[in-house]
Amino acid sequence: MTRDVLLINPVAEYSSRLQQQEQEIHSLTAEIESLKNPQSLGLSSHLDGLREENAKLKYRLNILKRSLQEERSQCSKTMMNINQRLQEIFGEAIREAWPDLENPPLAVTPNQQAKFGDYQCNSAMAMAQMMKSKGLKVNPREIAEKIQQNIPDNELIEKTEIAGPGFINVHLKRSFVSKLLTNLLLNGVQPPPLESKKKVVVDFSSPNIAKEMHVGHLRSTIIGDSMCRLFEFLGYDVLRLNHVGDWGTQFGMLIAHLQDKFPNYLTVSPPIGDLQAFYKESKKRFDEEEDFKKRAYQCVVKLQSKDPAFIKGWNLICDVSRNEFQKVYNCLDIQIIERGESFYQEKMIAVVKEFEAKGLVEMDEGRKIVFAPGQQIPLTVVKSDGGYTYDTSDLAALRQRLFDEKADIIIYVTDSGQGTHFQVVFAAAQMIGWYDPKVTRVEHAGFGVVLGEDKKKFKTRSGDTVRLMDLLDEGLKRSMDKLKEKDRDKVLSTEELTKAQHSVAFGCIKYADLSHNRINDYVFSFDKMLDDRGNTAAYLLYAFTRIRSIARLANIDEVALRKAAETTDVLLQHDKEWKLGKCLIRFPEILQKILDDLLLHTLCDYLYELATTFTEFYDSCYCIEKDRQTGEVVKVNMWRMLLCDATAAIMAKGFDILGINPVSRM
Numbered sequence: 001m002t003r004d005v006l007l008i009n010p011v012a013e014y015s016s017r018l019q020q021q022e023q024e025i026h027s028l029t030a031e032i033e034s035l036k037n038p039q040s041l042g043l044s045s046h047l048d049g050l051r052e053e054n055a056k057l058k059y060r061l062n063i064l065k066r067s068l069q070e071e072r073s074q075c076s077k078t079m080m081n082i083n084q085r086l087q088e089i090f091g092e093a094i095r096e097a098w099p100d101l102e103n104p105p106l107a108v109t110p111n112q113q114a115k116f117g118d119y120q121c122n123s124a125m126a127m128a129q130m131m132k133s134k135g136l137k138v139n140p141r142e143i144a145e146k147i148q149q150n151i152p153d154n155e156l157i158e159k160t161e162i163a164g165p166g167f168i169n170v171h172l173k174r175s176f177v178s179k180l181l182t183n184l185l186l187n188g189v190q191p192p193p194l195e196s197k198k199k200v201v202v203d204f205s206s207p208n209i210a211k212e213m214h215v216g217h218l219r220s221t222i223i224g225d226s227m228c229r230l231f232e233f234l235g236y237d238v239l240r241l242n243h244v245g246d247w248g249t250q251f252g253m254l255i256a257h258l259q260d261k262f263p264n265y266l267t268v269s270p271p272i273g274d275l276q277a278f279y280k281e282s283k284k285r286f287d288e289e290e291d292f293k294k295r296a297y298q299c300v301v302k303l304q305s306k307d308p309a310f311i312k313g314w315n316l317i318c319d320v321s322r323n324e325f326q327k328v329y330n331c332l333d334i335q336i337i338e339r340g341e342s343f344y345q346e347k348m349i350a351v352v353k354e355f356e357a358k359g360l361v362e363m364d365e366g367r368k369i370v371f372a373p374g375q376q377i378p379l380t381v382v383k384s385d386g387g388y389t390y391d392t393s394d395l396a397a398l399r400q401r402l403f404d405e406k407a408d409i410i411i412y413v414t415d416s417g418q419g420t421h422f423q424v425v426f427a428a429a430q431m432i433g434w435y436d437p438k439v440t441r442v443e444h445a446g447f448g449v450v451l452g453e454d455k456k457k458f459k460t461r462s463g464d465t466v467r468l469m470d471l472l473d474e475g476l477k478r479s480m481d482k483l484k485e486k487d488r489d490k491v492l493s494t495e496e497l498t499k500a501q502h503s504v505a506f507g508c509i510k511y512a513d514l515s516h517n518r519i520n521d522y523v524f525s526f527d528k529m530l531d532d533r534g535n536t537a538a539y540l541l542y543a544f545t546r547i548r549s550i551a552r553l554a555n556i557d558e559v560a561l562r563k564a565a566e567t568t569d570v571l572l573q574h575d576k577e578w579k580l581g582k583c584l585i586r587f588p589e590i591l592q593k594i595l596d597d598l599l600l601h602t603l604c605d606y607l608y609e610l611a612t613t614f615t616e617f618y619d620s621c622y623c624i625e626k627d628r629q630t631g632e633v634v635k636v637n638m639w640r641m642l643l644c645d646a647t648a649a650i651m652a653k654g655f656d657i658l659g660i661n662p663v664s665r666m
Contacts, residue, residue, distance in 0.1 A: 077187045080180060082156065083108055083119070083589040084192075086170065089154050090121045096150040097143075098127070105130065108170075110586065114575070117161065117169035118582055123147065124166030140166030177581050178570045181646050184584070185565035189653040192588050194235045198408035201239045201401045202228050205336055206414065208245035209321040210254055210279045213328050213468040215450045215458050215524070216415065222513045222659065223447060224413035225334050226600050229657045230591065231409075239337070239405060243397065244325075246318055246340035250283075252300035255313040256292060257282035259299075265316060266309060275320050304345075324469075331472050332506055333659060344396040348388045351396045352381050358432060372427035377420065379428055394425050398442070402434050409441040411598065416446035416519065445598045448521035458524050472506070478526050479505035482538070483666075492665060500666045504530070504538060507660040511537030514658055515604035535608040537660060540651070543611040545666040547648045554624050554636045561645050564638045570646075571639045576617040580643055583613045587650050591657075600658070607654045614647050 086108045094104050105126035111117050124144040131138050144166040151160065158173045204224020207213045213221075224240070231238045257278070262270035272278050285292045302310040322338070329336065352368065355361050361368050366384030379391040401407045412422055422444040429435060435442060450458040460466055480501045483489060489497055512529040515536075516522040532538040551561065572581045590606045593599075623644060625635040655662050 077183065078190045078193050079184065079588045080585075081192050081588040081592055082172070082585055083110070084592065085154075085156065086119055086121070089151060089157070090123065090147065090168075092152050093147045093150040094123060094127070096152075097146040101127070101130070111169065114579065116163065116167075118172045119170040121147070121168040121170065124168070128166070144168050172582070174572045174578065174581075177578075177585055178572055180585050181570045181581060181642070182565060184646055184649065185570075185642055186562070189587070189649050191234045191591070198236050199239070199406055200228075200231045200236045200409040200411070201241060201405055201407040202231070202411045202413065203241050203243050203397075204228075204411075204413035205334070206243045206245070207321075207325055209318050209340070210250065210275055211245075211321075212276045213325060214465040215468065215471065216465075217328075218468055218471070218509075219415070219447050219450060219513055219518075220413050221328070221332065221334060222510050223445065223518055223600065224411075225332070225336075225659050226510075226514055226657060227411060227413065227445070227598060229659060230594060230600075233653070233657060234591065234595065236409075239407070240335060242336045242338045242340075244321075244338055244340040247342040247345065247393075249296075249300055250279075251303055251314055251317070252296040252298070253282045253286040253292070254279065254317050255299045255303065255310055256296045257285060258313050258317065266312060270316060272317075272320050275317070275324065328468050328472065331469075332510070333661065341393045344393050344400065345388075347396040347400055348392045351392060351399060352388075355381060355428075355432060360428075360432065370428055372424055372431050375424045375427050377424055379424055390421070391425065394421075395428065398425060398429050399434060402429075402440065407440070410443070412444045414444070414446065416448060419444055419446045443598070445518065447518040451521050451523045453523060453525050455523065472509070475505035475509050475526065476501060478530060479508070482530050488666065496663070496665050499663050503541060503661050503663045503666070507537040507541055507655075507662075510659055511540070511604060514600045517599060517601050519599075535604065540607055540611055540655075541660070541662055542666060543614070544648065544651050544655070544662045545664065547614065547644055547651070548664050550618075550623055550644050551641065554633055554641065556636065556641060561641065565642055565645075568638050568642060570642050574621050576620040577640070577643065580613050580617040580647065583610050584646055584650055587653075603654055603657060607651060610647065610651060610654075614644075617643065 087106055090108060091106055094101070094106070098104060105123050107122040107126065109120055109122065111120050121144075124140040124147065127143050128138055128140040131143075141162065144162045148160050148162060148168060151157065156172055156176045158171045160171070161169045163169055202224050204227075205217060205221040207217050228238050228240050258265055258270065261278075262268070262272075286296055287293075299310060303314055328334075352361070355370055356368075360370055361381065362371065362378075363369075364378070367380050368382035369378040369380050371378045379395070380389050381392045381395070383389060398410070401410050412418075414422075426437075426442055426444075429442070430437060452458045458466055480497075482504065483492075483497065483500055488500065492500060508526075508529040512524070513522065529536055530538050532542050551557070556564075570581070572578045586606070590602060594602050621637075621640055623637055623640040624633055625637070626632060627634050652662065
């Protein structure tokens with residue numbers, strides 16, 4: 001934690017104590033004035049003591065404020081969240097102006113139109129409404145003026161203006177933004193400081209053993225990985241969990257079929273080439289052959305009793321599946337730890353006992369059910385045949401993550417159709433006292449379905465679910481076609497072409513998903529995602545390689561750029577330089593917003609805005625000046641080269657959070 005963060009809390013603490021004391025002094029002074037008897041002497045003595053302590057508090061507060069100001073003016077190595085800092089400044093101004101107003105609304109947003117300034121404080125109108133409800137009628141513009149008069153000395157505001165009914169427009173100091181960009185160039189893209197390092201568990205991907213991954217798993221895998229990358233960049237301790245379906249009745253039929261088809265499986269590894277076909281064969285037999293069905297159930301009992309031969313068969317089937325899953329994870333560069341339903345089998349027994357001990361279990365036609373407060377659908381924790389359900393395993397998994405992993409944040413990334421199920425599970429966990437939602441964040445991050453270009457659920461022409469590996473292979477083929485269409489195969493080496501192919505194929509598939517609001521369904525279209533115009537990965541990847549090529553054109557390497565950042569001020573005098581500079585420093589507040597709502601399309605929108613803002617800058621501001629006759633570089637405007645470098649650095653970090661691997665040449 002930086003000194004900057006450590007200082008903010010004492011400032012707030014001293015300010016609060018100071019306000020309380022000043023109110024007490026004001027009350028005592030009024031009381032002394034009204035008293036005309038000897039008792040006032042005792043009150044007067046108490047008042048003198050308060051005034052003396054008040055003076056000491058003011059002295060300490062001023063020292064803290066100066067120290068904090070110095071710390072901030074030096075621009076620490078981490079990136080500053082400008083919006084958050086402005087909220088602190090306006091929060092202090094509002095407390096000074098209206099000390100008696102409890103929990104005043106605080107609203108600071110970036111300004112969309114440059115002529116109105118860079119940010120805007122919109123608190124005055126909401127404060128006027130709040131005061132009106134308390135019987136105080138105050139004009140919002142008067143409130144804004146009083147807030148403006150109480151803005152403390154700070155390092156980043158150049159000036160403020162009041163507009164309309166009470167908007168406070170904020171103009172940032174260009175010199176301060178320039179310092180922030182220099183800091184970025186010298187120290188890299190560093191996250192804002194964390195007040196405490198929290199443990200985060202993200203449950204994502206979650207395919208079923210013996211079934212192939214399909215497009216439904218694609219969304220969970222891509223979204224979950226990107227959330228993990230965001231938390232990891234911000235400094236959290238992240239556990240990436242793959243809650244695979246690796247237990248249940250279907251394993252009885254799979255093992256029974258394994259025994260018949262490969263009777264020597266205990267000594268010779270069975271050559272299961274197509275596990276999906278193997279699964280379909282066993283399911284057909286289970287549905288049509290009564291003897292096989294009985295034997296399958298016997299296999300389930302043997303598996304649950306941990307019979308070594310049956311555990312070996314189960315492990316063989318799981319391993320074949322894992323190898324297939326890993327091919328997908330390798331393509332998409334996904335790191336994940338498998339912890340399937342089997343992991344929680346023993347823990348389910350304890351969970352049911354805990355609910356029973358607290359009198360929370362009801363019997364319903366042989367089932368054991370749990371009703372959570374405010375929920376109309378119960379959880380079935382034990383079936384009538386004595387078996388457990390998804391409800392039981394999800395309760396056991398949640399309990400393990402809360403008590404064994406000691407998670408502060410738990411995110412479940414599954415389709416929106418499971419939203420009600422998780423709502424009931426979370427309500428039951430709160431009812432039994434496992435966690436307090438005010439302390440621990442437990443959240444279902446749901447997502448819509450993938451649609452084909454006909455706006456119907458994405459399937460093959462024959463109506464089957466699309467295999468994920470087939471989809472990724474098709475992406476590779478189409479991205480190579482696109483690169484060759486642009487004659488990139490004539491200028492890139494074989495190795496560079498292959499890297500570009502993988503970057504475009506998998507980057508476009510990920511970005512097409514992440515650039516849509518995850519809550520909504522989205523249409524999967526290779527043609528749209530590979531289009532290098534508009535808000536696509538193809539456009540951003542090409543833009544990134546163009547930015548990186550500018551330094552190569554000027555014959556400037558990373559070492560030279562680093563030295564230049566140490567000695568060259570990043571000038572922001574031209575309107576397009578200023579617009580780009582402001583866009584770059586908004587990166588931390590974009591990440592904070594995603595941290596709050598887990599909507600990753602915000603980052604995609606920001607990267608697209610940054611790329612288009614850079615294009616405006618590059619078209620208007622010469623970075624390199626060439627001789628018109630010879631084409632030789634005659635002048636390099638180094639501060640603009642530094643702006644190019646800062647843009648590339650932010651874009652690279654944004655790509656990293658999205659799980660996209662850019663290439664230097666394309």
